[in-house]
Amino acid sequence: MDESLDTWFKREILVHEASLVRYLLRTWPNREEVYDLRQDAYVRVYEAAAKSRPQSPKSFLFATARNLMADHTRRRRIVVIDAVGDLDALNVLVDELSPESRTSAFEDLRRLADAFDQLPPKCRETVWMRRVDDLPQREVATRLGISQKTVEKHVMKGMKLLAAALFRSEGSGRAETTEHEKQRKEQSRGSP
Amino acid sequence: MEAHRQMEDQAAAFLARRDGDDWTEANQVELEQWLAGSIARRVAFLRLEAAWDEARRLKALSAGLPSGVVPPAGEWRHSPFFDPESAASPRVEAVAPAVSTHSSSAKGNVRDATRVRPLAFAATVLLALGVGAYFISTPRGDRYSTPIGGIASVPLSDGSNITLNTATQVRVELTPHERDIRLDAGEAFFEVAHDPARPFVVQVGNTRIIAVGTKFSVRREGDDVRVVVTEGKVRVESQSRRGGGLGVTSKSEGDADAMPDATRDGPPGAVFLTPGSVASASDDGIVIENEALAEVEDDLTWRQGYFTFHDTSLADAVAEFNRYNKHQIVIEDPAVAAIRISGTFRALNYEAFVRVLDDGFAIHSRSSEDTTTLRK
Numbered sequence: 001m002d003e004s005l006d007t008w009f010k011r012e013i014l015v016h017e018a019s020l021v022r023y024l025l026r027t028w029p030n031r032e033e034v035y036d037l038r039q040d041a042y043v044r045v046y047e048a049a050a051k052s053r054p055q056s057p058k059s060f061l062f063a064t065a066r067n068l069m070a071d072h073t074r075r076r077r078i079v080v081i082d083a084v085g086d087l088d089a090l091n092v093l094v095d096e097l098s099p100e101s102r103t104s105a106f107e108d109l110r111r112l113a114d115a116f117d118q119l120p121p122k123c124r125e126t127v128w129m130r131r132v133d134d135l136p137q138r139e140v141a142t143r144l145g146i147s148q149k150t151v152e153k154h155v156m157k158g159m160k161l162l163a164a165a166l167f168r169s170e171g172s173g174r175a176e177t178t179e180h181e182k183q184r185k186e187q188s189r190g191s192p
Numbered sequence: 193m194e195a196h197r198q199m200e201d202q203a204a205a206f207l208a209r210r211d212g213d214d215w216t217e218a219n220q221v222e223l224e225q226w227l228a229g230s231i232a233r234r235v236a237f238l239r240l241e242a243a244w245d246e247a248r249r250l251k252a253l254s255a256g257l258p259s260g261v262v263p264p265a266g267e268w269r270h271s272p273f274f275d276p277e278s279a280a281s282p283r284v285e286a287v288a289p290a291v292s293t294h295s296s297s298a299k300g301n302v303r304d305a306t307r308v309r310p311l312a313f314a315a316t317v318l319l320a321l322g323v324g325a326y327f328i329s330t331p332r333g334d335r336y337s338t339p340i341g342g343i344a345s346v347p348l349s350d351g352s353n354i355t356l357n358t359a360t361q362v363r364v365e366l367t368p369h370e371r372d373i374r375l376d377a378g379e380a381f382f383e384v385a386h387d388p389a390r391p392f393v394v395q396v397g398n399t400r401i402i403a404v405g406t407k408f409s410v411r412r413e414g415d416d417v418r419v420v421v422t423e424g425k426v427r428v429e430s431q432s433r434r435g436g437g438l439g440v441t442s443k444s445e446g447d448a449d450a451m452p453d454a455t456r457d458g459p460p461g462a463v464f465l466t467p468g469s470v471a472s473a474s475d476d477g478i479v480i481e482n483e484a485l486a487e488v489e490d491d492l493t494w495r496q497g498y499f500t501f502h503d504t505s506l507a508d509a510v511a512e513f514n515r516y517n518k519h520q521i522v523i524e525d526p527a528v529a530a531i532r533i534s535g536t537f538r539a540l541n542y543e544a545f546v547r548v549l550d551d552g553f554a555i556h557s558r559s560s561e562d563t564t565t566l567r568k
Contacts, residue, residue, distance in 0.1 A: 009235070009238055014239055039235065040232075042235040043231045046234065116247070116250060124262065124265070125262045131247040137211065138212075148212065152208045155207075155208040159204055159244040159247075160200065162247055163240050163242070167243070
C-alpha cells in the first residue's frame with residue numbers, strides 16, 4: 001500500500017469534496033448521478049497521481065470532473081446546455097475557491113460537531129466513546145448494553161454519515177457562487 | 193451504477209471491524225486483497241477512513257467531561273472548557289456565569305483594534321513564574337498568583353470575586369475605607385460587591401480603576417493597561433509620568449448619533465466607563481472605544497478557558513497562545529503571520545490549534561519539546 005499516496009489523496013483531494021459536489025450538482029442535470037461522478041473522479045485522480053502527482057491538485061480534480069462529465073455527455077449523445085456553459089467557467093471557479101479562502105478551520109470543527117449531533121442516538125454515543133474516550137468496542141458494547149456486532153454496525157453507520165455530512169456542500173460559499181454564476185450568465189448573454 | 197455505494201458499505205465494514213478489538217493478521221491480508229481489487233474500492237476506503245480520523249477532533253470539544261459520558265446534542269459546546277488534568281488550574285471552580293460566545297458583529301477583534309504594542313512581550317516576561325498557583329498572606333494584604341495557563345477564582349471577604357487569568361499576580365488589601373487591589377501582572381476579571389462606603393480600587397501601574405459595584409476586567413502588559421466593562425460603571429484615572437494634560441481620545445465604532453458611553457468627568461485624565469466600553473491606558477493617555485457588548489464578552493471568554501478570535505491575524509492569535517502556554521509557537525514566515533483566522537480555541541490546547549492550522553491552512557509545523565515553528 002502506497003502510504004504516502006493515500007495520505008496525499010486525503011490531504012489534497014478529499015478535502016475539496018464539498019466544492020467538488022457543489023460544482024457537480026450545479027453542472028450535472030441528474031442529481032442521483034453526482035455520487036457516482038464524484039467517486040469516478042476520485043478514481044481517475046488517484047490513478048493519475050499514482051504515476052505522477054499533479055502540481056495543482058484542486059485544479060486537476062476539477063478538470064478531471066469536467067472531462068468526466070464531457071465524456072458522459074458525448075457517450076449519451078445528450079447536450080446539456082448548462083453543463084457546457086459551466087465547464088467554461090471552471091477556471092474562475094477554481095481560483096475563487098483557493099484553499100486560503102476557505103472560511104476557518106474552526107468552521108470545520110463546527111461542521112464536525114453538527115454532523116456528530118445529527119447522528120442517531122446510539123450511533124452518536126458509540127462514536128463518542130470510540131473516538132473521544134478511546135474505549136474499546138467491547139467496553140462500548142457493555143456500557144450501551146448491546147452486542148459487539150451492533151457496536152460495529154454503529155461504527156459503520158457513524159463513519160458513513162460523518163463522511164457524508166463533513167464533506168457535504170453547505171454554507172455561505174454556495175450562495176456566493178450561485179450569485180457569481182448568475183452574473184456570469186448575464187454577462188455572457190450580453191456579449192454574444 | 194450501484195457499485196460505488198456497495199463499495200462504500202464494504203469499506204465501512206472493513207473499517208468498523210478494524211476499529212474493533214479482534215482485528216487479526218488474516219483480516220489485514222483480506223483487507224489488502226480487497227483494496228487491491230480496484231482503485232474505486234481504495235478511494236471509497238480512504239474517504240471513510242479520513243472521516244473516521246476526523247471524528248477524533250471531537251476531543252477538542254470534550255474538555256471537562258468525565259470519560260464515558262456522552263454530552264447531549266448541542267449542549268456540550270457550552271460546557272466550560274476547564275482542563276481538569278492540567279496541573280496549572282489550581283482553584284478551578286465554576287467561575288463567572290457563562291458568557292455568550294456569539295458575536296453580534298464581525299468588525300474585527302476588539303483587542304486587535306485597541307492593542308498598541310505586541311503581546312509577545314508579556315509572554316516572555318512572565319515565563320519566569322513556576323507551576324502551581326500560590327497564595328501568600330502578608331501584613332500588607334494577600335497575594336494571589338497563577339502560573340502560565342492557570343485560571344483561579346478568588347472570593348474576597350466582602351463578597352467580591354476576582355478571576356485570575358494566566359500568569360497573573362494580584363495583591364488584595366481590604367480596609368474599612370477602601371478595597372485596595374493591585375494588579376502587578378497579567379489579567380483579572382473583577383465582580384465587585386456593592387459597597388458605596390468602600391470604593392473598590394484597582395491600581396495598575398499609573399492607572400487607577402475605581403468601582404463601586406460592577407463587573408470589569410483589567411489586563412496589564414508592562415505599563416499598558418486595558419479595561420473592559422461588562423456591567424455597571426467604573427472610573428479610570430491615569431497619572432502620566434509627564435504630569436497632567438493627559439489626552440483622552442474617544443472613538444466610537446457604533447452609530448454616529450449614539451452618545452458615547454464613556455464620558456469625561458472628574459479630575460483631568462479621568463474617564464467613566466460603562467458596559468461595552470474598552471479603555472486602553474498608557475503613558476500617552478487613554479483611548480476609549482465603544483463596542484457591542486457581545487464583542488466585549490467574546491474578549492473575556494478566557495474565564496471559561498478559551499478564547500474567541502474574530503478575523504484575528506495569526507501573529508496575534510499565536511501571541512495569545514504563547515501567553516497561556518510554556519510551549520511557545522514561533523512564526524517563521526511573514527505570510528503565515530498575516531493569515532487571518534476566526535474561531536474559538538481552548539487556551540491550553542495549542543496542539544489542537546497547530547493541527548487545525550495544518551489541516552485548514554496547509555501551514556507546516558515543526559515541534560520540539562518547548563517550541564513549535566510554523567511556516568508555509
